[in-house]
Amino acid sequence: MKTADFDFELPKNLIAQKPIKPRENCRLMILNRQTGKISEDYFYNLPLFLKKGDVLVFNDSKVIPARLIGKRVQTGGKIEILLLRDCGKAGWEALISGHRRRVGQKIEFSKGLVGEIVKPEKEGKWQILFNLGGKKFQEILFKIGKTPTPPYIKKMTPLPDYQTVYAKNLGSVAAPTAGFHFSKKLINKLKKQKIDFEFVTLHIGLGTFAPIRKKNIKNHYLHSEWANLSKEVARRLNKAKKNGQRIIVVGTTTARVLETAANQKNQLLPYSGQTQLFIFPCYKFKFIDSLITNFHLPKSSLLLLVSAFAGQELIKKTYQLAIKKKYRFYSFGDAMFII
Numbered sequence: 001m002k003t004a005d006f007d008f009e010l011p012k013n014l015i016a017q018k019p020i021k022p023r024e025n026c027r028l029m030i031l032n033r034q035t036g037k038i039s040e041d042y043f044y045n046l047p048l049f050l051k052k053g054d055v056l057v058f059n060d061s062k063v064i065p066a067r068l069i070g071k072r073v074q075t076g077g078k079i080e081i082l083l084l085r086d087c088g089k090a091g092w093e094a095l096i097s098g099h100r101r102r103v104g105q106k107i108e109f110s111k112g113l114v115g116e117i118v119k120p121e122k123e124g125k126w127q128i129l130f131n132l133g134g135k136k137f138q139e140i141l142f143k144i145g146k147t148p149t150p151p152y153i154k155k156m157t158p159l160p161d162y163q164t165v166y167a168k169n170l171g172s173v174a175a176p177t178a179g180f181h182f183s184k185k186l187i188n189k190l191k192k193q194k195i196d197f198e199f200v201t202l203h204i205g206l207g208t209f210a211p212i213r214k215k216n217i218k219n220h221y222l223h224s225e226w227a228n229l230s231k232e233v234a235r236r237l238n239k240a241k242k243n244g245q246r247i248i249v250v251g252t253t254t255a256r257v258l259e260t261a262a263n264q265k266n267q268l269l270p271y272s273g274q275t276q277l278f279i280f281p282c283y284k285f286k287f288i289d290s291l292i293t294n295f296h297l298p299k300s301s302l303l304l305l306v307s308a309f310a311g312q313e314l315i316k317k318t319y320q321l322a323i324k325k326k327y328r329f330y331s332f333g334d335a336m337f338i339i
Contacts, residue, residue: 001216001217001218001280001281001282002215002216002217003212003213003214003215003216003217003220003299004215004299005312006212006217006298006299006300006303006304006307007298007299008298008316008319008323010298010323010329011323014323014326014327014328014329014333015152015153015328015329015330015333016328016329016330016331016332016333016334017153017154017155017332018153018155018157018161018332019161019180019332020328020332022044022183022185023043023165023180023181023182023183023186024042024043024044024046024181024182024183024185024186025042025043025044026042026043026181026328026333026334026335027040027041027042027043027327027328027334027335028040028041028042028043028045028046028334028335028336028337029318029321029322029327029334029335029336029337030049030336030337030339031310031314031318031336031337031338031339032339033309033310033311033314033338033339036314038314038317038318038321040325043181043186043334043335044186046186046190046337047186047189047190047193047195049337049339050190050193050195050248051246052193052194052195053194053195053196053240053243053245053246054195054196054245054246054248055195055196055197055198055237055240055245055246055247055248056190056195056196056197056198056248056250057198057199057200057237057247057248057249057250057254057258058164058166058176058179058182058197058198058199058200058250058251058254059176059179059199059200059201059202059204059250059251059253059254059257060164060166060167060168060169060199060200060201061167061168061169061170061171061172061176061201061202061203061204061253062163062167062168062169062170062171062172063147063148063159063162063163063167063172063173063174063175064083064141064142064145064148064170064171064172064173065141065142065144065145065146065147065148065159066082066083066084066145066148066173067080067081067082067083067145067146067147067148068080068081068082068083068109068141068144068145068146069109069144069146070107070108070109070110070113070115071107071108072100072105072106072107072108073105073106073107073108073114074105074106077098077100079096079097079098079107080096080097081094081095081096081097081107081115081128082094082095082148082173082206083141083145083148083173084125084173084205084206085203085205086171087127089133090129090130090131090132090133090134090137091118091127091128091129091130092115092127092128092130093125093126093127093128094125094126094127094128095124095125095126095206096117096126096128101117101121101126102117103117103118103119103120104116104117105117107128109140109144110144111140111143111144112131112132112140113130113131113132113137113140113144114130114131115128115129115130115131116128116129116130138170147159147161147162148162148173148174149162149331150174150330150331152330153331153332162175162331163175164176164179164180164182165179165182165183165184165187166179166182166187166199168199169201169203169228171201171203171226172203172204172205173204173205173206174204174205174206175204175331176202176204176250176251176253176254177251177294177330177331177332178250178251178252178254178292178293178294178335179250179251180331180332181292181335182250196236196240196245198233198236198237199233200227200228200229200230200233200254200257200258201226201227201228201257202225202226202227202228202253202254202256202257202275203225203226203227204225204253205223205225206223207222207223207224207225210223210300210301211297211298211299211300212299212300212301212304217280217304218280220278220301222276222277222278222301223276224274224275224276225253225274225275225276226273226274226275227256227257227260227261227271227272227273227274227275228257228271228272229257229258229261229268229270229271229272230270231270234261234268234269234270234271237258237268237287238267238268241266241267241287246289246290247287247288247289247290248288248289248290248291248292249288249290249291249292250292251292251293252291252293252296252302252305252306255279255288255291255305255309256275256277256279256305257271257275258287258288259277259279259285259286259287259288260275260277262286262287263286264286266286266287268287278301278304279301279304279305279308279309280301280304280305280307280308281304281307281308281312282308283308285308285309288309290337290338290339291306291309291310291337291338292335292336292337292338293306293335293336293338294329294330294331294333294334294335294336295319295322295327295328295329295330295333295334295336296329296330297330303315306336306338309338310338318336322334
């Protein structure tokens with residue numbers, strides 16, 4: 001299977017640079033996998049496409065202000081780092097800007113925070129040990145850190161705009177963007193409609209959004225990310241599935257959590273740990289029934305996942321229509337509901 005088959009040209013003016021306000025005012029494209037029909041609406045009308053007993057499953061991971069600006073202790077030169085993963089005991093895996101980087105180098109940040117490079121580069125990533133950890137580190141991080149928006153968003157975004165309204169568990173360096181479209185107002189409306197809500201966690205790293213560089217998709221390596229599905233949520237979702245309720249996942253990361261946790265009998269088991277599940281066409285889904293997602297980057301694992309779920313030809317047709325009708329793409333873009 002060729003990566004080139006999942007490439008497409010997108011006019012730069014269709015890359016959304018800021019979120020729509022109110023959040024639910026974005027456009028919505030509805031895809032029917034059985035009939036191939038494509039229809040259009042607005043996200044605030046999502047309740048029209050849901051029924052009592054439907055289960056919406058969200059990723060409640062919360063984005064950290066992972067971008068830090070500091071200076072080299074020895075030279076005073078500016079340096080920027082992007083935190084990727086908490087390694088525990090005040091250690092973090094990170095990307096570091098510039099070329100003069102080496103083990104033993106110390107970086108000074110404001111508010112008394114100091115980091116030291118303790119492990120050499122591996123696959124572009126370094127390990128930094130900070131002088132503070134735990135809650136003290138977190139407090140300073142939220143004072144001096146900046147929003148880790150993707151490079152295609154040119155203007156710095158306030159962290160609340162790059163966060164879902166239900167975000168709870170800190171750990172992501174990129175947002176679960178399909179959830180951006182849910183405002184508190186819309187959530188309350190759906191609850192009154194007797195829609196069930198469940199939450200899982202997957203802390204998103206940069207690997208999720210990285211383009212696939214291998215010519216053959218099967219040779220792509222997807223970086224691991226920490227995921228959690230509690231015993232109680234697994235039990236309730238299994239019961240809902242058994243009762244014939246529709247399981248609607250909000251976002252590709254949520255889909256990966258449930259599919260990681262599903263066994264060969266199509267039942268969920270509690271799960272807590274790393275996942276490297278790479279879903280591409282020919283994958284047989286075990287648990288999810290419908291998917292709410294955004295319009296994704298070309299040659300990305302996210303595009304492959306939605307192509308696996310809806311069918312490659314239907315997704316290609318949908319993206320062509322979205323470009324023609326000037327839908328907004330990527331993190332702050334419009335939404336798609338695949339039923």
